[in-house]
Amino acid sequence: MLMKKLLITLAITIALFASTTTAWAGIYNLDIARQPVNVTGKPVQKFTINGTIPGPTLRFTEGEDVTINVTNHLDNATSIHWHGFLIPANMDGVPGFSGFPAIEAGKTFTYRFKIRQSGTYWYHAHATAQEQDGVYGSIAITPKGKDPVQADREYVVLLSDFTNEKGDAVMRNLKMNSSYYNFNQRTMGDFFPLGQSGCPPSHLRFSPTAYYSRYQSSRVNPNYPPYHHGHLLHPFPILLHGRW
Numbered sequence: 001m002l003m004k005k006l007l008i009t010l011a012i013t014i015a016l017f018a019s020t021t022t023a024w025a026g027i028y029n030l031d032i033a034r035q036p037v038n039v040t041g042k043p044v045q046k047f048t049i050n051g052t053i054p055g056p057t058l059r060f061t062e063g064e065d066v067t068i069n070v071t072n073h074l075d076n077a078t079s080i081h082w083h084g085f086l087i088p089a090n091m092d093g094v095p096g097f098s099g100f101p102a103i104e105a106g107k108t109f110t111y112r113f114k115i116r117q118s119g120t121y122w123y124h125a126h127a128t129a130q131e132q133d134g135v136y137g138s139i140a141i142t143p144k145g146k147d148p149v150q151a152d153r154e155y156v157v158l159l160s161d162f163t164n165e166k167g168d169a170v171m172r173n174l175k176m177n178s179s180y181y182n183f184n185q186r187t188m189g190d191f192f193p194l195g196q197s198g199c200p201p202s203h204l205r206f207s208p209t210a211y212y213s214r215y216q217s218s219r220v221n222p223n224y225p226p227y228h229h230g231h232l233l234h235p236f237p238i239l240l241h242g243r244w
Helices: 002-020 167-176 208-220
Strands: 024-037 044-049 058-061 065-072 081-083 108-114 119-124 136-142
Touching: none
Parallel strands: 024 065, 058 136
Antiparallel strands: 024 044, 065 108, 081 119, 119 136
16 A cells, blocks of 8 residues: 555656656757858858858747757857847847857857747847848747647748848948938838828828838838837738848
8 A cells, every 4th residue: 555655646746747847949050151152143152050041940839948059160259149039148149248258260159048938030140240141040939838820831931131242341331321222212112102291191001100210211221221020010011020
């Protein structure tokens, strides 16, 4: 009888322990390197993650712990910032912030954190112009439990721009002249004519503040527009944590 009680107690203890431990997501390995990329028909040197621009889509599940090894094959320091993530400050990936020194050339840094949210996000470099030169990618996090959105198939769409110029060169040109790349050229706002009052027609349901921000920023800098994360700017619905 005593042995039976001990076995029952042991079984209950194991069950409780199993229910409180966290399932581990797959271990990701990201390699940042410089290599030729041909998008426009002319090969140019860009930065890639695992050989591609953008980098691979990372898929997590809410509640999991993740381990991500990032290896720097560049000649300069790099980093990966997990945009919009609720994570410890020392895992945020911004060099000089909360003791994170950056990932030096030839080194590997291991990120470890728990996934505390769901939805679509993105990751990117936080070092010089490496993001503009290709160090970015998308993230899809499945909600814990039943997904409220049911679909036969899921796609992740990541929108960005591409230039054969180096990101540092683009920034230098824009510092000299903010209209360097769009002087007397059509921009986003030009495709939606203004009304007589100088404002968008009411039937377009624009948010005046959002429209002004979008219109002015597109005039100033088409290569690195500001972000409006998680907002819907009528009539331009954008994906959560997307870029337009």
